Amino acid sequence: MRAFSELREASAHARFLTSRRTSAQSRRTVGRSDITQQNETLSGKRAVVTGGASGIGKAIVEAYVAAGVTVLAVDLPTASWSSSDGLERNVARLAIDVTSDDAPTAIAAAAVAQLGGIDVLVNNAGVMRPGGADSTSDADWQVMLAVNVTAPFRITREAVPYLKVSGNGRIINTGSIMSELAGPASIAYVTTKHAIAGMTKAMAIDLGPLGIRANFLQPGAVETPLSAPHMADPQYLGFWERKIPLGRVAQPEEIAPVAVFLASDAAAYISGEGLRIDGGATYNI
């Protein structure tokens, strides 16, 4: 009797192993055909880029358009817009403060109306106000948290259904080398950029099962209007030029191709990752 039940259990176990092998094989097959299907270019994709009127965001908008992407560029109503000739027809613009209550729904609605959906979301708008651990005001702290952290979270949450429908959604958050390091007189900025690292990893975990990848850019020192006041100080610029092994700060156009890469199928298996674009500065003590 006992031998018979053991035999029955053994045969049930064998059936279980066979079915597991079959489903693993079919998962591998599905994986292969997915990869074939994912070998597409970025052409025809639809991207939302916040902070798209200036600096790194503007360069990302231009690089995406050059790759055949249609873009909704989002920026403050006070932003001054300009872009290279020939790009205009593939760029829709939305003037809104990303920290406003209705920004997430307004951005999603504009993306649907103007682009027909969202495949790529780039949370790039950011602010930096200097201030130390003993001097940063409540107002500066709150603005930096609101723009750099809360807005990307809220906009992403609203965009998830569209990224899910896309079937291959991608989120790219703009962090910084300050997502890992810290510098003087920048406690709020450092805090927000560390938050971008954690938030992106959490997004990758929660949204991966929906087919959505989430990664973050980690630029070093980049010449943009945000950094201009600091770069104008010869001591600050000299510090970076000495620290950066390549000997110079970056241009926004040197950051944008990484946002193209992360949105593309070349990065199909990269999620939860931060990519440093810092000329080697992080490793130079």
Ligand SMILES: NC(=O)c1ccc[n+]([C@@H]2O[C@H](COP(=O)([O-])OP(=O)(O)OC[C@H]3O[C@@H](n4cnc5c(N)ncnc54)[C@H](O)[C@@H]3O)[C@@H](O)[C@H]2O)c1
């Ligand atoms: N410049 C650098 O050295 C550097 C380095 C690392 C990371 N970053 C990050 O790159 C991102 C882009 O910065 P940048 O250097 O291109 O600066 P930038 O000032 O040129 O561009 C930032 C854009 O965000 C917009 N923006 C700010 N607040 C907004 C709001 N509330 N609503 C809508 N739009 C808003 C601004 O109007 C501006 O167009 C930021 O997240 C920044 O923290 C910059």
